[in-house]
Structures are given as structure tokens and as C-alpha cells.
Amino acid sequence: MLANINIINAKVPGYQDLQRILVNQEGIINSIMPMNTAWVETIPQHLQILDVAGDWISLGGVDLQINGGLGLAFPELTLENSHHLPKISSFLWSAGVDGYLPTLVTTSIENIHRSLAILTDYTSNSPNSAQILGVHLEGPFLNYYKRGAHPSEYLLPLTIDQVKRVLGDYAPIVKLITIAPELDTTGKVIPYLRSLGITVSLGHSQATAAESQQAFSQGATMITHAFNAMPPLHHREPGLLGAAINDPHVFCGFIADGQHVNPMILKILLRASKSLFIVSDALAPLGLPDGIYPWDNRQIEVVNGTARLQDGTLTGTTLPLLVGVQNLVKWGVCDIENAINLATDAPRRAISIPTFAPNQPAHLLRWNWDKATEELTWQRLTLVET
Numbered sequence: 001m002l003a004n005i006n007i008i009n010a011k012v013p014g015y016q017d018l019q020r021i022l023v024n025q026e027g028i029i030n031s032i033m034p035m036n037t038a039w040v041e042t043i044p045q046h047l048q049i050l051d052v053a054g055d056w057i058s059l060g061g062v063d064l065q066i067n068g069g070l071g072l073a074f075p076e077l078t079l080e081n082s083h084h085l086p087k088i089s090s091f092l093w094s095a096g097v098d099g100y101l102p103t104l105v106t107t108s109i110e111n112i113h114r115s116l117a118i119l120t121d122y123t124s125n126s127p128n129s130a131q132i133l134g135v136h137l138e139g140p141f142l143n144y145y146k147r148g149a150h151p152s153e154y155l156l157p158l159t160i161d162q163v164k165r166v167l168g169d170y171a172p173i174v175k176l177i178t179i180a181p182e183l184d185t186t187g188k189v190i191p192y193l194r195s196l197g198i199t200v201s202l203g204h205s206q207a208t209a210a211e212s213q214q215a216f217s218q219g220a221t222m223i224t225h226a227f228n229a230m231p232p233l234h235h236r237e238p239g240l241l242g243a244a245i246n247d248p249h250v251f252c253g254f255i256a257d258g259q260h261v262n263p264m265i266l267k268i269l270l271r272a273s274k275s276l277f278i279v280s281d282a283l284a285p286l287g288l289p290d291g292i293y294p295w296d297n298r299q300i301e302v303v304n305g306t307a308r309l310q311d312g313t314l315t316g317t318t319l320p321l322l323v324g325v326q327n328l329v330k331w332g333v334c335d336i337e338n339a340i341n342l343a344t345d346a347p348r349r350a351i352s353i354p355t356f357a358p359n360q361p362a363h364l365l366r367w368n369w370d371k372a373t374e375e376l377t378w379q380r381l382t383l384v385e386t
Contacts (some may be wrong), residue, residue, distance in 0.1 A: 060098030068284035106139030134175025158183035256324030
């Protein structure tokens, strides 16, 4: 059993001034209140005080787009290699991630179903393990001309019948799907997906602003890796990105590795929209050194955490999610509070799961800004057992 812990002098994203956070013996947040508020609760026995001296406290990160790790790509899951899932989840926990959506990029329906079946059956009772919150299907309903590194032979037309084929019996585990809305000529696919409880994100698309607005009105609430695999912002045709930024109810995911989007553009994006979150878009070599690795039937080369096909096509990164937080602060794109929020609370809001608040498990990170080195670092906040 844990001790009752009173964390004091904490900065908390979304809260003004310094806060005190009471964590009970079950490891649940009891309360968050300003330091200058009188202590009105009955003081529990064995209360321990942890003074974090003005450091930031947050929940761990949530990664809504991650393609694999430690050498395993999620679309290549089999019964024989599924024992790597607990290792990946433990690695992500050590990288500051509380939960994630294993992402299945465009591949055969057979591969999709096999991976979905394994992920459906996977359970983890480890206390130091990132939780699988569902699955993100990134394809196969993507625009051929914005497919990026997705193999064209597996792209499918966007119809309800094809969606049913891809989902099979596994719709309950699919939390998020990326589609190109201009492929739907009926206007019925997004409402159908929403009826199944699946969050719809728009991406790998050439949708116009009008087509995007129509998709948002039908229930799409997100776009996938802003600026990438979509037309750029244009003053005469705002396109998918312009429509998303203009709609306060639409969340924009983005990659903060410095390669997918220039930091100056990210600064403009953060000024234009308050509904943003970071994704890693990390590939299977996440957690492994730079080098050449297999990627479906092709190869990718990872250099300084950036992965490209042999023809130079950008495929993703191998940088953990929280590196994006550190990058945003280092580049001066936003302040520490906003950067932390973009990887912790914001992705939770995007898929409608609880954020940092009382009654949530105290899976906490402690962030420290070193003025001398101008570096932001973090660590898991270990709660002491009695």
C-alpha cells in the first residue's frame, strides 16, 4: 500500500499558481488545490510531504499515432512475435507514456485482422506498463496522390462495405481511423464510423476546405499529422488544414521532430489553434540505434531519429513522444506549460478520456527546467510504499 502523499509547490498545466496534490493510499489523486488555500481536509495518517519546489507535475503522455517499437511494427504482429508487446509497453512507460494507440498503416486486410485479433486479446497487468487504449487505423482509405509511404496496392475505396470488410469483427478495439474524406461520394461513411464509437481523423488527403468542412459536420473531429500528406495552406484554397484550424472543435495532431514540420511553422500553428496535440509517429526502430531496418517489403534508413525510404520519402521518426515536448521548448515554439499539455492532457481530450484531475490514477511525471543549461528534463514520480 502507498503512503498518503501531499505533493506541494507544484506547477500543474491548466492551473494557476502553485498547487498541492493529495494522493491517497490507493495511488489516486484526491485533490488539487492552490498552496494558498487553507488545508480543509482531514489530514490522513502517515501523510508524507513531497516538495517539488516549483517543478511541473503532469500525467504521463498519450501517443495517438505510434507504428511500433523495439523492432516490431504493429501491422506485422503474429502469435510468434506478440511476446514483444509487453516489452514495448514497458519501454513506452519508461519513456514517460501512460497510454497509446498502436497504429496500423495501410496493409492487407489479412494483416490488419491478424494484428487486431492479437491486440484485442492482449492484456497487461504490469503496474509499470503503458496501456493500450485502442487501435489507430491509418488507412487503407487514403488518397493515392497523398499516400506518402503507404503501399498503393492496399489502398481501398471509401465505402461502408469496404469499411465493414476492414473492421471485420474488431470494430470495438478501433479507437481512431484516418481517412481521406473526398473518397466518400455518399457522405455516409463518417456517420457510420461515429455510430461505432470510432473517432474519425482526416489525413493523407487532397480534400478542399469545403469537403473538409462537410466531413467535420458529419462527425470528423481530428486531422492526422498536420501539414504532412495534405496540400499546404494556400490563400485562395485553405484546404484541409485551413478548415481544421478554423474549427475550434477539430484537433490537429502534429509531429515535433523538426523534420516533418519546420519549427517556425509549428509556432504559427500554435498561435492559430488551441486544439492541438503531439504524436510521435514513431516506427518499429523506436528504442533502437540509427541504421537500416526492414519496413514491410522495403527498407528504411534511420539517421538522427528520422526514417526515410531509399528514395528519400519521409516515413516517420524513432523519437519518443516526450522528445517533442523538449523540442518545442528548446526551439522557443511555446512555453513549458503548453508543451507539456500538448503531449499529456491534449491527446486525452482528443479521444475523450479523463485528463489530470481528482479521482484519476497518480501516474505522474515531474518536469524540471534547468536555468543554467536551459534544458527541460522529466522523470517518473515514484510514490513511496508504506
